[in-house]
Amino acid sequence: MSGSGRKDFDVKHILRLRWKLFSHPSPAPGGPAGGGCLQQEGSGSFEHWGPSQSRLLKSQEKGGVSTFWKKPSSSSSSSSSSPSSSSSSFNPLNGTLLPVATRLQQGAPGQGTQQPARTLFYVESLEEEEVSGMDFPGPHDKGLVLQELKVEPANSSQATGEGCGHRLTATSHSLTPQSDMDSSSSEEFYQAVHHAEQTFRKMESYLKQQQLCDVILIVGNRKIPAHRLVLSSVSDYFAAMFTSDVCEAKQEEIKMEGIDPNALWDLVQFAYTGCLELKEDTIENLLAAACLLQLPQVVEVCCHFLMKLLHPSNCLGIRAFADAQGCIELMKVAHSYTMENIMEVMRNQEFLLLPAEELHKLLASDDVNVPDEETIFHALMMWVKYDMQRRCNDLSMLLAFIRLPLLPPQILADLENHALFKNDLECQKLILEAMKYHLLPERRTLMQSPRTKPRKSTVGTLYAVGGMDNNKGATTIEKYDLRTNLWIQAGMMNGRRLQFGVAVIDDKLFVIGGRDGLKTLNTVECYNPKTKTWTVLPPMSTHRHGLGVTVLEGPIYAVGGHDGWSYLNTVERWDPQSQQWTFVASMSIARSTVGVAALNGKLYSVGGRDGSSCLSSMEYYDPHTNKWNVCAPMCKRRGGVGVATCDGFLYAVGGHDAPASNHCSRLLDYVERWLL
Structure with missing residues (x-):
């Protein structure tokens, strides 16, 4: 101190x-x-x-x-x-x-x-x-x-x-110190943000000036200079070549076989710049070269580019190319696209050029999306006739993958005497097996085989249009996706409709008549699901709700209903060509909330209400004679019955057995089948 x-x-x-x-x-x-x-x-x-x-x-x-x-x-x-x-x-x-x-x-x-x-x-x-x-x-x-x-x-x-x-x-x-922070003022860490990019840019300039290049790739008549270090850094193929004990590791010039010169040059440029131009006419050569040189990033990009190019006219070729190159994901996507769009695929040249082995795989699949087996059979016949001289020998082998028991009996009868089949023993056996399936329906349980099992077809779309929603008329249109098992909203109606009719022509929905809660309608609108647009069509001559609507041989029929005052037995027909409504013969009795369906060229009118009670009677209309004929009645009276056809049978589903004003009315859970 x-x-x-x-x-x-x-x-x-x-x-x-x-x-x-x-x-x-x-x-x-x-x-x-x-x-x-x-x-x-x-x-x-x-x-x-x-x-x-x-x-x-x-x-x-x-x-x-x-x-x-x-x-x-x-x-x-x-x-x-x-x-x-x-x-x-x-x-x-x-x-x-x-x-x-x-x-x-x-x-x-x-x-x-x-x-x-x-x-x-x-x-x-x-x-x-x-x-x-x-x-x-x-x-x-x-x-x-x-x-x-x-x-x-x-x-x-x-x-x-x-x-x-x-x-x-x-x-x-x-x-007190904080141990989680670095406080050293005498030590610093520096990282250049664009160091790698600048380094590769410099290497690219050396490549353009052909400076410090230590290898030349020769493909055809073209010589491509490069740097071993750069090629090895992006390609496992070159890394293995330049770092292992092989003769190419020390050679200044290396010959490249089985690769397109332009594709190789593009990939060398990619090694320096990371940029790649994808074109439809060169993508296959580029993908093949990337697979050879083991450039996984380029392979993935090229595969995604090809997925975007999938079309019914090229999906078979892309699937075969992906299989040859070992691109599993691309092959799966192309195969799924082919199965889903087989109807359009069969109309293109690639289908006719398929080898028999590839066609065999296609015919054997359960996932072929066709409306019926007849469609796939006609596609096979078209393929055979494209080169009949060479392909007749494969016919019996390929016919075994057609599910002949699911074909109509008329086609089977014609096949028995067909020139392509009558001299082929294997084909005759397959045709006979299918005919027995039809001739002996009581034994079908004993005849089950892969050829009697329907394919997983999802052709067409199921739509639910309007209806009642919390005591109000719903205006939504929903569609059901069979592949995903989901309902999704497809559109909206222009206004509320109750008890209207719906029909389908040329993949368009026709919404006809009904009531809006205040009055009965005679208006007609057409909805296009592809463009999601509505078109107003000429109205009916009569206002109708509770009518039945179906399509028979082209025209739309509007059957019965109620005009707001009385029950109707009149029937109108709309011609898609002339776009006009005309009356045809009237039913024998008035019917509202009637079920209608077309079967074997006839229009069937089933059940409904006549004002006093629900009906069990049924009649059919013949457009060629313009007359109605009475059929055998149903077992139960049904108003608001649902009617559909399947495999030649007419089915009546649900409904009620008394007028809607009767509180004792009973909903029916019966299903009746009417035999011709």
Whole structure:
């Protein structure tokens, strides 16, 4: 301890500590205030914080990391002093203190700057303790114990020592390190953001100038210079070639076989630039080259590009190409597309050019999406006739994959005496098996085989149009996806309709008649699911709700119903060619909520209500004679009955057995089948 009462400190040691803790040197004596690190807090004060407000410091002796921040200092009330004492920068030659924060108090205008009140810290020791009264983040393992010295201005008469105009008071605090932050100011990590890109750009310029090239790829008559390192970095094929003990590893010129020159050049360019141009007319050569050179990224991109190009005219070729190149995912997608769109595929040249082995795989699949077995049989016959002389020998083998028992009996009778089959014993056996299936229906359970099992056809779409929704008319149109087993909304009607009729012509929905809640309608609208647009068509001659609607040999028939006043037995027919409604022969009795269906060229009118009760009677209309004929009645009376045909049978499903106004009416769960 010196005579002046101060501790003696090693100035060099203090400078080292200051540099280590605050990462900047002390300003020289008489230098600019604050060392150029002043931050203005308000209109009347500045703060000196060092390089940053939250400085991370490191105790290299203990390996600890400390976070330092400013501790508020008390304001000064003394008057201005000499320039040397009012300087905001710390002069290491004067003493022993480490400044953490300095606040300059500005006086009133014209009074000058008051003496600064400074908070100074001196590193005294290291110890384990927590500091009370200060808010430290996280747990405190090791602490730097600092001696806080409050420097207050003193009168010149009280100052002791040369140039000393301050009174010091000391308190101790411990600043605790945060171990999860790297506070080293003497070590930094730098990473160039675009280093790899710039490096490859430089390599590309070397390639264009043919500088530093150490290999030449020869394909056909073309020579392509390159750098081994670049090729090896993107291609496993070249990496294996240049790093293994093979003769090509040391050759300057390497011959490339089985690869397109333009495709190879594109891939070499890709190795340098990462850019690739995909074109429909060159994509197959590019994909084949990428598969050979083992460029998985390029293979994936090319496969996705080909998936976008799938079409009924090229899907068979893409499927075969993907199989040859080992692109499993592309092959699966192309195969699924082929099965889903087989109706369009069979109309294209690729189908006729299929080899027998590929056609055999197609015919054997359960996933062929055809409406009936007759369609796939006619496709086989078309394929055989395209090159009959060569393909007749494969006919019996391919016919075994046609599910002949599912063909109509008339076609089987014609096949028996067909020139292509009558002299082929195997074909005759298959035809006879199918005929027995039809001739002996009671034994069909004993004749089950893969040829009697229908294919998983999803041709066509099931639509649900309008109806009742919470006692109000629904206007939505939904369709059912057989593949995903989901209902999705397909569109909206222009207005509310109840008890209307729906028919389908040329993949368009015709919505006819009904009522809107206030009045009975005669309007007709056509919905196109592909364009999702509605078209207004000529109205019917009669307003009808509860009518039956179906298509018979082209025209649409609107049968019976109610006009708002009475039950109707009249029938109207709409001709798609002339786009006009005309009346045809009327039914024998009036029917509303009637079920209608077409079967074997006849229009059947089933059940309904006549105003007094539900009906069990049934009659059919012959368009060639323009007459109605009575049929055998159903077992149950049915109003609002659903009618459909399947495999030559007419089915009546559900309905009710009393007028809707009768609270004792009963919903029916019976299904009746009418035999011709």
